[in-house]
Amino acid sequence: MSSDKSETSTHRCGHVAIIGRPNVGKSTLINRLVGQKFSITSRKAQTTRHRLLGIKSSEAAQIIYVDTPGLHAGAGRALNRYMNRAASGALVGVDLILFLTEAGKWTDGDDHVLARLADADAPIVVAVNKVDKVADKQTLLPFIDELSKRAEFLDVVPISALQGTNTERLEQVLTDALPVRPALYDEEQFTDRSERFLAAEMVREKLTDRLGQELPYRLSVEIEAFQLEDSMLKIGAIIWVERSSQKGIVIGRQGRVLKAVGSDARKDMEALFGRKVFLELWVKIKEGWSNDEQALQRLGYVD
Numbered sequence: 001m002s003s004d005k006s007e008t009s010t011h012r013c014g015h016v017a018i019i020g021r022p023n024v025g026k027s028t029l030i031n032r033l034v035g036q037k038f039s040i041t042s043r044k045a046q047t048t049r050h051r052l053l054g055i056k057s058s059e060a061a062q063i064i065y066v067d068t069p070g071l072h073a074g075a076g077r078a079l080n081r082y083m084n085r086a087a088s089g090a091l092v093g094v095d096l097i098l099f100l101t102e103a104g105k106w107t108d109g110d111d112h113v114l115a116r117l118a119d120a121d122a123p124i125v126v127a128v129n130k131v132d133k134v135a136d137k138q139t140l141l142p143f144i145d146e147l148s149k150r151a152e153f154l155d156v157v158p159i160s161a162l163q164g165t166n167t168e169r170l171e172q173v174l175t176d177a178l179p180v181r182p183a184l185y186d187e188e189q190f191t192d193r194s195e196r197f198l199a200a201e202m203v204r205e206k207l208t209d210r211l212g213q214e215l216p217y218r219l220s221v222e223i224e225a226f227q228l229e230d231s232m233l234k235i236g237a238i239i240w241v242e243r244s245s246q247k248g249i250v251i252g253r254q255g256r257v258l259k260a261v262g263s264d265a266r267k268d269m270e271a272l273f274g275r276k277v278f279l280e281l282w283v284k285i286k287e288g289w290s291n292d293e294q295a296l297q298r299l300g301y302v303d
């Protein structure tokens, strides 16, 4: 008899695309389900820009979650078009779609996402997130009832990704809907993305936290150096902005903003990579990069 559990006849495995409008909690949820904080999150919408995998392996199953940028309408700039392509692309070839919505808050953005899901082949499970924000829990049932009528869904599961409420049940619902199949990834692996990618994202998360409403959309982070020296990771990152006025804001008076961003990002990197990190940040200008297809490609926004 084989000792490899992935070869037993009940092991389930498959891809689950997490789809939803911006800011609904997709990345918070993937971090919760995978049990690692590796996908960046923020209060501001349109934080996630790339598709990335989060892999959860257990005895019974391996669920390969796909985090995606929030699908949004009226995408004017090249960066937004890239983000929407990254999200739509996740609908192809997956075993299951997890449509994430927000409790008590159905918007035009959700209608837009639902319209995109109509063309998808995979069955859809809906999760109703942020139930912790609903004061009167009695309003949840009618909301879920309404939602259930909007399309054909396998199941509708209320959750709080932030607090972890009911996320184990969600995982069970998803597992049961996946095909019986051996694991595709090594059980130690939790993402398809490199440490370099995750490091760049951590810097971007801290910038998004500290800067005003618009600026986060005008910057991109590129890792220039990533070396292990005497058990310490030496990481150098460039923060690309679009104008010199933005550069001044990112650096801050006497370099205060940049220093704080670096310190916050370094702490997260040390926690995730499990070693000491020396982080250096530079701010540079690449005019209009976010609406320039070629600049985007050079910065790693590649389909």
Ligand SMILES: Nc1nc2c(ncn2[C@@H]2O[C@H](COP(=O)(O)OP(=O)(O)OP(=O)(O)O)[C@@H](O)[C@H]2O)c(=O)[nH]1
Binding pocket: 020, 021, 022, 023, 024, 025, 026, 027, 028, 029, 040, 041, 042, 043, 044, 045, 046, 047, 048, 049, 068, 069, 070, 071, 129, 130, 131, 132, 133, 159, 160, 161, 162, 163
């Ligand atoms: N109260 C509450 N807040 C939540 C919950 N899940 C996520 N949030 C918050 O919602 C905000 C957006 O979360 P993200 O995980 O970045 O959302 P997202 O869907 O990945 O957003 P984009 O990447 O921009 O599409 C953050 O401030 C989260 O802390 C939840 O269950 N309850």
Ligand SMILES: [Mg+2]
Binding pocket: 026, 027, 028, 040, 041, 047, 048, 068, 069, 070
């Ligand atoms: Mg996200």
